[in-house]
Amino acid sequence: MSIEFSRTSVSRSPRKRKGQGGERREEILAEALRLIGERGVQGVSTRQIAEAVGISQPSLYAYFPSRDAIVEELHDRAFVLLVQALDQFRPTPGKPLEQAVEYLRVYVDFGLQNPDAYRVAFMIEGAAKPKPPVADPSAKPAMQAFDRLREAVRTLHLNGGAYKADPEALAQCLWAGLHGLVSLLIARPNFPWAEREALIRTHLILLARGVLNDDQAAA
Amino acid sequence: MSIEFSRTSVSRSPRKRKGQGGERREEILAEALRLIGERGVQGVSTRQIAEAVGISQPSLYAYFPSRDAIVEELHDRAFVLLVQALDQFRPTPGKPLEQAVEYLRVYVDFGLQNPDAYRVAFMIEGAAKPKPPVADPSAKPAMQAFDRLREAVRTLHLNGGAYKADPEALAQCLWAGLHGLVSLLIARPNFPWAEREALIRTHLILLARGVLNDDQAAA
């Protein structure tokens, strides 16, 4: 699963061999993401992107107003992809906990299979710009992604029992737990990790059970 | 709790008003850390550090052979500090789980009280340099920090019961869980987090219980 987007939706007529509006744009995004994966967000320059795409440096500015705009778009798209992946999940019948583990696994797999996208989405140590908080936060793809986790928590409890802890907090714990594993696996590939499959499964069960049985936790 | 070390407390002779050997060095490290917290590792230049300290750019090179050496020292120091914080923990009598929560809380508090240090230690999206793996990895402070978590898992089980899951994997899950929360709280201060105290407590209980009762998890 690579991070190429709905290039199908834009246009079809193969008039020009190259360029063709949206395609170039996609190409730029794809190369930028690839390079970011290789060298980190700050390590990628417009020069490098342009060269990788095969266009001149200023030509980038025909598609994006600035370098940051490229990164930002990749950022947003990554969340869209994550949401898509989560939404495509269809649980296999079984115990709620197993279903939850399967669901969380989608998150983990997304991160591990799209490390570049995940990096761009969650791991850029940006200038921590005090960006004016968005008017409608839920509109931002980032929030949509978190919504899924919130729903997951609700679902778990609908099927499993009442909870005591704040469900919002529980969802945030879930997110933190997932993010911790994914980000460390991506960022520290040389760490002497335990066998990956067992590690992930152990982690997910730990998290899911924690959410499911939070009544005991708060006790 | 700032990232200054005892070595500053040693120098005695107040010969020079400025500089005084190690002081300037500490000052450089402190300002560098502060700036990194503000702008990210890659966003800080030697120029900025020098200006912040109040010395000329070349003067930095009297104390450090390169910019990376500064970052590396901050990196190592951060781990040392973390280990120190963990080692200073003295449990209050009580249930093992509560003690564990208290212990993990040290990790979280360290990260939240030293966000810059934590950033430098765990959140730099380095070029992922394939640095030749160190001869004795356990010597690196980074590993020493993880050792504490490994011991924590062992302790939990000594007091609480046998486990089924790989204790190494469990320790890694613990780390991932802690890191996820700390790194997100640091990196996304604008996120609509739940009330912090409750959030942290919920998270730590979730993790500690998960480790303590992993026998059920693997069941």
Add this chain to the structure above:
Amino acid sequence: MSIEFSRTSVSRSPRKRKGQGGERREEILAEALRLIGERGVQGVSTRQIAEAVGISQPSLYAYFPSRDAIVEELHDRAFVLLVQALDQFRPTPGKPLEQAVEYLRVYVDFGLQNPDAYRVAFMIEGAAKPKPPVADPSAKPAMQAFDRLREAVRTLHLNGGAYKADPEALAQCLWAGLHGLVSLLIARPNFPWAEREALIRTHLILLARGVLNDDQAAA
């Protein structure tokens, strides 16, 4: 005779007032050569070159990948020019020795009329980089220049008599003799040299006769 090449004469379209593709490039090379003549290879910086050309420092890098690339191009061009000069020589009828003197005079005149080029070609005290020896050395312009001297020695003997000494060694002596005079005249303009014309003529006759009559030398 300046060190500009025919490639400048090709570009035709006077689209841009400045730059115009190759022209800027030639300008850079010309100014660099001039400055090197003034201050030595190591004494010239990209700043100075850029200023002399009237462009910004970074603009140099649109034409050359590095400072060394400029020097290298000047180096190679100097040899090309020397070879061209030697190849354009057409002997006036006369005694072989006189013809040889005329020919060697071309070498000397080239050096004295293009002191900067000669400096770059033969007198740069490089880091003596152990540059990996080129695969086909004869391809390098430097070798082509020496080939001309080798041929000169052969020609002298074809017309003049058999020799005993190694003709390769003789050619090298010739080169050394020529280079000694040219390089000293260039490098030590303040030395109380004898009248230049007489000096050169005496030197060239000495060398040519030495090559022509080497049979006696070895005797």
Add this chain to the structure above:
Amino acid sequence: MSIEFSRTSVSRSPRKRKGQGGERREEILAEALRLIGERGVQGVSTRQIAEAVGISQPSLYAYFPSRDAIVEELHDRAFVLLVQALDQFRPTPGKPLEQAVEYLRVYVDFGLQNPDAYRVAFMIEGAAKPKPPVADPSAKPAMQAFDRLREAVRTLHLNGGAYKADPEALAQCLWAGLHGLVSLLIARPNFPWAEREALIRTHLILLARGVLNDDQAAA
């Protein structure tokens, strides 16, 4: 034959182990010369010299007013050494030409055995400073060295016959011939030189015969 100087003449009392006035000075000169041989005149910094000697950078300025002063002293000393070498020559009985060849050989051997000194003396592409011509040029060691060659020419002709060419010009030709070979052998060690012994001998015979028989040359 290395380029250490009359350190004997300065002081003898071995009071201080190190330093002792002149010794440090000699050490500095020696290391500077060595480094220049390795990296070229412009490639050597005061930092490197100081480090090689084992003193601090500013300490150099206790012995020399500037970096250039070090180079200049090395320059002058090299000439002194060359003159010494030439003056120590004692001809073995034999033909004048053979004696001349032996004498010129001293020059060549000096250069090849002291390439660093020779470099500093004759091959630095200095800023070609328009140094105000010295009041009494013959006082400068450089001139003294050339005097020896002038005498050599005179001696050759005293023993061998009258000459037509200007003896001063002849001496300069001799110098140029010698310098050309030595400087090229030093500067281009990778050139495919003929067997060195034969090359040198051929060259010297060529030069000596040229001077001896210049009457024919001018004919």
Add this chain to the structure above:
DNA sequence: TATGAATGAGTCTTCATTCAT
């Protein structure tokens, strides 16, 4: 005699961006 500290000027090079074409 020696030096630790410091620096202004300078090194080469890369950056994101603009503009006329």
Add this chain to the structure above:
DNA sequence: GATGAATGAAGACTCATTCAT
């Protein structure tokens, strides 16, 4: 759409030198 040319600002780093100690 696209680009060749250009640039101000900044990047890390080295230089020879000074000065108070």
